[in-house]
Amino acid sequence: MIVDEVNITIEAGAGGNGCLSFRREKYIPRGGPDGGNGGCGGDVFLEARNDVNTLVEFIYRPLFRADHGQHGKGKNMHGRNASEITIRVPVGTLVWDKNNELVVDMADEGKRFLIAKGGRGGRGNTTFATSTQQAPRLAERGEPGEKKTLRLELKLLADVGLVGFPNAGKSTLLARVSQARPKIADYPFTTLEPQLGVVRLSGERSFVLADIPGLIEGASQGKGLGIRFLRHLERTKILLHLVELATVDRFVDLVKNIRIINKELGHHSAKLKKIPQVIVLTKVDTASNKSVKEWSLKLKKKGLEVFVISAVTGQGLDPLMEECWQRVLKIKRETIKSKTPVGEKLYMAKSRFVIEKEGDSYHVIGPEIRKWVAMTNFSSRDALERFYKILQRMGVVAELKKRGIQEGDLVYCEEMELLFESEQLGARK
Ligand SMILES: Nc1nc2c(ncn2[C@@H]2O[C@H](COP(=O)(O)OP(=O)(O)OP(=O)(O)O)[C@@H](O)[C@H]2O)c(=O)[nH]1
Ligand SMILES: [Mg+2]
Known part of the structure; x- marks a missing residue:
């Protein structure tokens, strides 16, 4: 039986607490503050999928909760960020909030939307140290994650x-x-x-x-x-x-x-x-x-x-x-x-990347790609490998293959020019 209307509750993770701690070691008097920051709570995303046909699974599972960030620790150890969770909904799902206002229309295959943001990690006491306050006995608690009650309504998308x-x-x-x-x-x-x-x-x-x-x-x-x-x-x-x-x-x-x-x-x-x-x-x-x-x-x-x-x-x-x-x-x-x-802006959702083909070369663009390109040192083989894995995880590689990419074709990730080789990327000589 097709299920086309359900209520669900979503809770993003809270940030971890910042740590209040002081360095204590033998022969090091007044070691100073060393409390690390808490990690960020997990975000919750919605993703529109063609391979999901009904909302039936939400009847059995109406609550989604992302993990909390880890608390910071002494010795300036920061807590780990919690991972995000993704809720897959059928293409054509309308999301309404408790005031019956439309939050987002999940009308396109692959569309991702940040529906609840995880809380920021609290800062540890190290970050509060100043020249006048050298031993701050202060640490932030983690920010709570967003909580939402939503109504999902499926309206199939047929022409x-x-x-x-x-x-x-x-x-x-x-x-x-x-x-x-x-x-x-x-x-x-x-x-x-x-x-x-x-x-x-x-x-x-x-x-x-x-x-x-x-x-x-x-x-x-x-x-x-x-x-x-x-x-x-x-x-x-x-x-x-x-x-x-x-x-x-x-x-x-x-x-x-x-x-x-x-x-x-x-x-x-x-x-x-x-x-x-x-x-x-x-x-x-x-x-x-x-x-x-x-x-x-x-x-x-x-x-x-x-x-x-x-x-x-x-x-x-x-x-x-x-x-x-x-x-x-x-x-x-x-x-x-x-x-x-205006409507576009209202429904604008995060699509992770866009691929455009130009002759034999492929252009992959999007803010996430830009971020990873900026954070990767392409002269290191290990970093290139990691970059390829990230592209795999994001689904870029699968999409490139679907578009018919061949060995030796050029791939531009934002401005970065790379060669597509078998199951890896090579820097262009
Ligand atoms: N001879 C002939 N029979 C047809 C034709 N189209 C459908 N039928 C028959 O009409 C009957 C009903 O067809 P369905 O396609 O199930 O009708 P429906 O409109 O989907 O019916 P519901 O699902 O009950 O609303 C079946 O026995 C079909 O074989 C046609 O063009 N010619
Ligand atoms: Mg029929």
């Missing part, structure tokens, strides 16, 4: 949604045009939860299609499976509204059926009602009635876009999928243009 009565042929269409294998049967309510499939067209063009359980009149009052799955269509760019030809004898019934579904969509939200629709008349292979053409013309005259298909023989599927692609592309371009920078 195109399928709606219609049960048995209209929604799942059959999804199965025919994508690799998804939803359950198909000739009884109503075969589909019990939303299913996604990727439709691939020629030339690496693709979009995501979502199939949800069928709707019936009164679904908004809870009839059938209700309308709770409609939230997963809220972010689609277009809806394919499927109507089975065999179930209607007269044109007025066809129009009535379309109206019933639209009414239920409207009950769910005005937003859903506004999503552009394409009417798809299905199962034309079994439709005995000869008025299909006439009906489509009549619907078109009403200003509706109409396609006639058979998911069994494949009739009409190619033009329909092309139409979907064209419309999705157009709407995506428009939304990119109209995005306000």
